[in-house]
Amino acid sequence: MLKRTPTTKARFQLILIKPSHYDNDGYVVQWIRSTMPSNSLAAVYSLAKGAAERELLGPDLPIDVMAMDETNTRVKTKEIARRIAENGGRGMVGIVGVQSNEFPRAVDIARPLREAGVQVLIGGFHVSGCLAMLKELPGDIKEAQGLGVSIYAGEAEEGLDEVILDAARGELRPLYDHMKHLPDIGNIASPPFLPNDFIERTIGNVTSFDAGRGCPFQCSFCTIINVQGRKSRYRTPDSVEQILRMNYEQGINRFFITDDNFARNKDWEAIFDRIIKLREEDGMDVRFCIQVDTLCHKIPGFIDKSRRAGVTRVFIGLENINPANLIAAKKRQNKITEYRKMLLEWKRVGIITYAGYILGFENDTPESIRHDLEIIKKELPLDMLEFFILTPLPGSEDHKVLHEKGVWMDPDMNKYDVEHVVTGHSKMTEAEWTEAYRTAWGIYYTDEHFETIIRRAYASGINLRSLMPVLFWFSSAVPVEGVHPLQWGIFRIKYRHDRRAGLPLESPFVFYGRYAADIARKLALVAKRWRHLKRIVRKVEADPHAKLYKDEALTPVAEEDSDHMELYTQNEAARTAVERERRVAAKTGNGNGGKAPALAGLRTNGHQGNGHDAGLHDAEHHINEQNEPASPLV
Ligand code: B12
Numbered sequence: 001m002l003k004r005t006p007t008t009k010a011r012f013q014l015i016l017i018k019p020s021h022y023d024n025d026g027y028v029v030q031w032i033r034s035t036m037p038s039n040s041l042a043a044v045y046s047l048a049k050g051a052a053e054r055e056l057l058g059p060d061l062p063i064d065v066m067a068m069d070e071t072n073t074r075v076k077t078k079e080i081a082r083r084i085a086e087n088g089g090r091g092m093v094g095i096v097g098v099q100s101n102e103f104p105r106a107v108d109i110a111r112p113l114r115e116a117g118v119q120v121l122i123g124g125f126h127v128s129g130c131l132a133m134l135k136e137l138p139g140d141i142k143e144a145q146g147l148g149v150s151i152y153a154g155e156a157e158e159g160l161d162e163v164i165l166d167a168a169r170g171e172l173r174p175l176y177d178h179m180k181h182l183p184d185i186g187n188i189a190s191p192p193f194l195p196n197d198f199i200e201r202t203i204g205n206v207t208s209f210d211a212g213r214g215c216p217f218q219c220s221f222c223t224i225i226n227v228q229g230r231k232s233r234y235r236t237p238d239s240v241e242q243i244l245r246m247n248y249e250q251g252i253n254r255f256f257i258t259d260d261n262f263a264r265n266k267d268w269e270a271i272f273d274r275i276i277k278l279r280e281e282d283g284m285d286v287r288f289c290i291q292v293d294t295l296c297h298k299i300p301g302f303i304d305k306s307r308r309a310g311v312t313r314v315f316i317g318l319e320n321i322n323p324a325n326l327i328a329a330k331k332r333q334n335k336i337t338e339y340r341k342m343l344l345e346w347k348r349v350g351i352i353t354y355a356g357y358i359l360g361f362e363n364d365t366p367e368s369i370r371h372d373l374e375i376i377k378k379e380l381p382l383d384m385l386e387f388f389i390l391t392p393l394p395g396s397e398d399h400k401v402l403h404e405k406g407v408w409m410d411p412d413m414n415k416y417d418v419e420h421v422v423t424g425h426s427k428m429t430e431a432e433w434t435e436a437y438r439t440a441w442g443i444y445y446t447d448e449h450f451e452t453i454i455r456r457a458y459a460s461g462i463n464l465r466s467l468m469p470v471l472f473w474f475s476s477a478v479p480v481e482g483v484h485p486l487q488w489g490i491f492r493i494k495y496r497h498d499r500r501a502g503l504p505l506e507s508p509f510v511f512y513g514r515y516a517a518d519i520a521r522k523l524a525l526v527a528k529r530w531r532h533l534k535r536i537v538r539k540v541e542a543d544p545h546a547k548l549y550k551d552e553a554l555t556p557v558a559e560e561d562s563d564h565m566e567l568y569t570q571n572e573a574a575r576t577a578v579e580r581e582r583r584v585a586a587k588t589g590n591g592n593g594g595k596a597p598a599l600a601g602l603r604t605n606g607h608q609g610n611g612h613d614a615g616l617h618d619a620e621h622h623i624n625e626q627n628e629p630a631s632p633l634v
Pocket residue numbers: 020021035036037038039040041043044071094095096097098099100101102121122123124125126128129152154155156157159160163208210222223224228258259260393394395416417418419484485486487
């Protein structure tokens with residue numbers, strides 16, 4: 001056990017670790033450079049630094065804050081324990097932003113630390129989600145508490161000080177439950193921030209921050225609404241400016257705004273207006289990637305202000321194109337009749353689109369998934385599509401319902417990474433569902449469709465040199481590395497000893513032999529895929545008619561679409577959805593000859609066409625035509 005020998009020089013060691021999770025062989029998923037800095041870590045790190053600067057523990061016990069992200073840094077528990085011991089045992093380890101898929105790894109990190117007598121506390125979505133939705137703590141959290149690990153549910157903004165004070169006395173409580181009170185994040189003194197040497201461990205000069213939390217919708221698979229609430233809480237424009245300036249000063253100008261739905265951030269306009277001022281008047285070249293819903297184009301000015309505010313990429317929760325699935329998942333706000341309009345609007349301003357697509361809703365079968373993807377490729381002007389397996393994530397209504405009904409869910413939380421099947425499906429076996437996920441990437445990213453995406457982008461004024469790395473990243477992560485693009489990084493690192501608790505230590509011969517072969521195979525594959533994509537880009541660029549490219553997806557929305565496009569005619573649910581929209585539009589007077597008024601809404605938005613229409617194409621303002629972004633995300 002760690003000795004508590006008070007020394008005059010002792011400093012309180014606050015060590016924050018964002019854990020990774022294990023791959024299928026039980027090794028920690030780690031890279032020389034990971035995708036992007038974690039906002040969860042940035043949020044807690046900044047609060048901790050604030051506490052240190054305020055001398056929370058008094059002038060005699062200064063606080064040293066250290067942060068690490070395990071996706072790009074090896075966590076050495078012995079060194080951490082030694083560091084705390086050298087300070088008379090004064091310190092604690094905070095395991096930060098722990099998702100369900102990271103919880104087993106978080107506990108494996110905590111175990112040796114607890115054995116060395118170090119105080120450990122785990123926070124993040126897994127524990128918050130479980131406390132929000134379950135009547136009783138699940139076994140894995142109880143087991144962690146059994147090791148003496150403390151649990152922090154809820155947000156740290158108003159609770160971290162108490163934790164540090166308790167830890168300084170050596171009296172961390174087993175549970176801190178802040179779920180009932182969602183803090184105001186408007187103008188806090190220490191908004192999310194990570195220093196540059198940290199960001200350098202990720203792919204681009206990109207960092208992340210949340211401009212707001214909460215979402216008004218009620219999707220049954222969503223954890224966010226149950227953890228962060230349905231009411232929009234947001235940072236003030238001053239606070240956002242502070243975050244941007246702090247980062248700009250250290251050379252960071254690209255940001256992933258982590259709000260799950262920035263379009264529903266009640267203050268989006270004031271925030272955008274401030275950013276527009278920074279860009280247009282103060283000359284700050286800041287750029288953003290945001291996440292939005294499929295109705296964002298209906299918010300007056302949202303898309304145009306996004307462009308002026310420097311948004312270059314947008315993630316859209318498309319989720320599915322079968323209305324029956326969307327209704328079953330309580331995702332009623334997703335209307336297939338709006339998808340084309342919304343995507344054409346983003347194309348009009350030259351912003352790259354990524355859509356999330358969930359596989360395994362109740363009406364999905366391997367055949368229907370394949371068929372739906374072909375419709376998307378043909379009829380939706382979308383750039384990147386990323387796939388997820390429908391997962392009852394702890395914290396979601398789906399998880400709660402299955403839990404209460406006693407339906408089987410895989411007890412191994414490491415698999416809750418939305419890439420593994422963890423429960424049953426009425427129409428697919430586990431193998432079929434897994435295969436449907438694996439093959440979906442290949443069905444969407446075919447050579448032919450690469451060319452179509454590139455041609456559509458080129459005709460819409462999107463810079464192909466900016467699109468290419470993203471296209472490469474999203475199409476290659478699964479076939480090359482077997483991980484989701486959001487988890488991929490540059491050059492996989494594996495340590496033989498960093499294996500999941502309970503799994504044997506492999507012989508060096510087997511471990512290093514396989515590792516070397518894997519590296520060689522992946523490097524060859526990456527080079528081949530990159531060269532191949534480059535050839536397609538060059539072919540499009542060399543085509544003198546490429547700017548005039550048109551296809552069904554790029555065609556402006558018209559009344560007739562509902563008669564012939566498969567998106568609207570493929571099944572009963574789609575036809576009913578179109579009919580319903582017609583009735584609604586007729587009632588609200590938003591009609592267009594009574595035929596398919598909902599499909600003609602671009603006119604009501606004041607736009608007469610889409611991005612490849614030369615009359616509307618505002619190339620001067622296309623941010624994507626500026627310097628090539630370095631990150632696959634921003
Ligand atoms: C940005 C983001 C990412 C980014 C960066 C990660 C990050 N954490 O910043 C990227 C793209 C890398 C990512 C990847 C993934 N993500 Co993600 N991600 C998010 C997102 C949208 C925002 C995270 C965030 O910044 N939240 C705001 C922060 C401030 O909230 P927080 O993390 O809860 O932290 C607060 C409290 O929990 C508490 N707290 C947390 N830790 C600690 C520690 C201490 C000591 C204390 C006192 C308090 C404390 O205080 C914090 C500040 O208030 C969330 C959704 C969301 N709204 O949170 C999903 C979310 C966290 N992701 C999720 C998932 C599933 C994934 C992926 C598995 C998806 C995939 N297949 O790629 C991967 C896994 C990555 C990995 N394991 O390596 C799920 C997790 C659900 C669950 N039950 O586990 C979420 C909730 C979204 C969802 N679909 O429900 N993600």
